[in-house]
Amino acid sequence: MSNAIEIKNLVKNYGDFTLSIDSLEIPCGCIMGLVGSNGAGKSTMIKSILDLITTDSGEITINGLSNKLQASREDVGVVFDEIKFSQVFTASDVRLVLKGAYKNWDDALWSQYIELFRLPLKKKLKDFSRGMKMKLSLAAALAHHPKLLILDEATSGIDPVVRDEILDIFLAFIQDEQHTILASSHIISDIEKAADYVTFINNGKIVFCEEKDVLMEKYRIVKCGNEELDSVNADDIVGKRTNTFGAELLMLSDRVPEGFVSAKAGIEDIMLMIIKNEAARQQ
Amino acid sequence: MKGIITKDLLGMKQVGMTMGLLMLFYLFLGFMNMKDSDGGLSYFSIMALVINVMVPLSCAGYDEQCGWDQFGAALPVSKNKIVACRYIVGLIVMGFTALVVLAANLIFAAFGGTPTGFLGYHIPILLTVFYIAVMTPIIYKFGVQKSRFIIIAVMIVPSMLIAAFGMFAARSGDESSMIDAFDALSAVPVLPAVSVATVIAAVMYILSMLLSMRIYSKKEL
Numbered sequence: 001m002s003n004a005i006e007i008k009n010l011v012k013n014y015g016d017f018t019l020s021i022d023s024l025e026i027p028c029g030c031i032m033g034l035v036g037s038n039g040a041g042k043s044t045m046i047k048s049i050l051d052l053i054t055t056d057s058g059e060i061t062i063n064g065l066s067n068k069l070q071a072s073r074e075d076v077g078v079v080f081d082e083i084k085f086s087q088v089f090t091a092s093d094v095r096l097v098l099k100g101a102y103k104n105w106d107d108a109l110w111s112q113y114i115e116l117f118r119l120p121l122k123k124k125l126k127d128f129s130r131g132m133k134m135k136l137s138l139a140a141a142l143a144h145h146p147k148l149l150i151l152d153e154a155t156s157g158i159d160p161v162v163r164d165e166i167l168d169i170f171l172a173f174i175q176d177e178q179h180t181i182l183a184s185s186h187i188i189s190d191i192e193k194a195a196d197y198v199t200f201i202n203n204g205k206i207v208f209c210e211e212k213d214v215l216m217e218k219y220r221i222v223k224c225g226n227e228e229l230d231s232v233n234a235d236d237i238v239g240k241r242t243n244t245f246g247a248e249l250l251m252l253s254d255r256v257p258e259g260f261v262s263a264k265a266g267i268e269d270i271m272l273m274i275i276k277n278e279a280a281r282q283q
Numbered sequence: 284m285k286g287i288i289t290k291d292l293l294g295m296k297q298v299g300m301t302m303g304l305l306m307l308f309y310l311f312l313g314f315m316n317m318k319d320s321d322g323g324l325s326y327f328s329i330m331a332l333v334i335n336v337m338v339p340l341s342c343a344g345y346d347e348q349c350g351w352d353q354f355g356a357a358l359p360v361s362k363n364k365i366v367a368c369r370y371i372v373g374l375i376v377m378g379f380t381a382l383v384v385l386a387a388n389l390i391f392a393a394f395g396g397t398p399t400g401f402l403g404y405h406i407p408i409l410l411t412v413f414y415i416a417v418m419t420p421i422i423y424k425f426g427v428q429k430s431r432f433i434i435i436a437v438m439i440v441p442s443m444l445i446a447a448f449g450m451f452a453a454r455s456g457d458e459s460s461m462i463d464a465f466d467a468l469s470a471v472p473v474l475p476a477v478s479v480a481t482v483i484a485a486v487m488y489i490l491s492m493l494l495s496m497r498i499y500s501k502k503e504l
Contacts, residue, residue, distance in 0.1 A: 052504040084354030100286030112415040
């Protein structure tokens with residue numbers, strides 16, 4: 001299986017923050033969810049992939065081409081957290097601009113998406129709702145037949161109904177095994193619903209990059225009282241959330257002590273507990 | 284490149300209407316002072332200069348406001364081409380306003396008015412080239428918001444220096460030095476001077492574009 005994105009020895013130093021990725025491969029035909037807290041390095045990673053920032057070192061390829069090459073962006077569709085066109089523009093204006101920018105621009109496909117999303121062509125963007133703007137961004141990102149779709153917090157601030165509609169579009173897009181999505185999001189439920197792989201970034205470093213189903217099986221949440229807590233080997237605890245009556249522990253599934261009640265860990269549980277554990281260790 | 288130029292031209296919709304109305308107003312004023320050799324269309328020509336400078340500046344402002352630079356750099360267009368497009372749009376606007384001023388002069392002359400003549404619209408264009416050449420790299424370096432004061436200084440300082448020179452001459456009672464200076468200027472043969480100024484402006488425009496490309500290529504978006 002070929003890779004849509006390959007990152008090797010990437011370093012971007014901002015002085016007070018450093019993004020450092022030794023190696024990351026995103027295979028073609030999958031949805032990669034990128035999760036992490038604010039300032040963890042998700043956007044810096046996306047900016048590095050799109051060559052929007054100058055990195056200190058490292059190599060990035062998109063569909064086998066260096067990300068420095070103009071041609072590598074021909075097959076990439078990008079959706080940012082906000083639509084990046086002037087508010088006086090209409091959807092028709094957006095089409096005119098992008099038609100002149102992409103070689104593979106497809107007017108018929110654009111019209112299909114505009115119809116599907118029920119978007120007005122002559123209304124100014126300033127009169128669009130947030131959901132409409134996001135749908136327009138998505139139509140703009142898809143209408144040139146991209147192989148890779150990069151979404152930076154694209155679903156944030158959108159109501160669940162529109163989010164669900166957008167997720168359906170992603171799932172339809174990914175039906176073609178040459179298509180790939182890299183999506184960073186704070187909305188973990190979206191990642192849980194749609195992603196095949198999950199990459200978790202914390203403090204500029206990748207904590208894990210796993211297949212979602214494997215990840216969900218890998219960890220368990222163990223609930224125990226204070227007395228039981230003392231009997232658990234501290235080395236087996238990946239993360240901990242304590243309260244007056246006891247604690248919730250994040251543990252590897254094969255390390256859960258016998259007789260303890262455990263439940264499946266969600267991505268949010270895994271993420272939060274690892275962040276807390278990391279913060280506690282640093283203090 | 285076509286898409287980026289289209290984006291800039293479409294972005295002018297907002298300021299274009301206001302500027303168009305202002306030009307109409309100054310055209311009307313010109314017709315009111317039709318026989319005045321010092322007035323006529325000279326204000327209209329100066330307005331064209333203001334438009335030439337304001338429109339690309341406003342476009343850069345709108346781009347900054349909506350975060351276009353980030354999106355633009357993610358398109359399959361090199362950063363150098365994105366910068367070149369801004370300069371091409373500057374030339375398109377200049378060409379357009381020059382044609383409008385020329386047409387207005389022809390109509391003006393047909394109705395018996397005193398047209399501004401070749402220099403009346405060539406000098407504003409040269410000044411436009413100068414201002415755009417100076418302003419654009421500053422905007423790329425610092426952004427529109429931060430550049431505002433520098434740009435105001437670039438626009439105002441030359442006229443303030445002339446005014447200060449005049450005031451100084453008047454106060455010292457030695458107005459002859461200023462008159463001498465203007466006499467010396469008027470003694471310069473017009474056509475060669477304008478030709479040299481045109482070449483200098485063209486070189487400045489190209490150098491400015493190269494500098495902007497250099498700044499933009501290193502910019503974190």
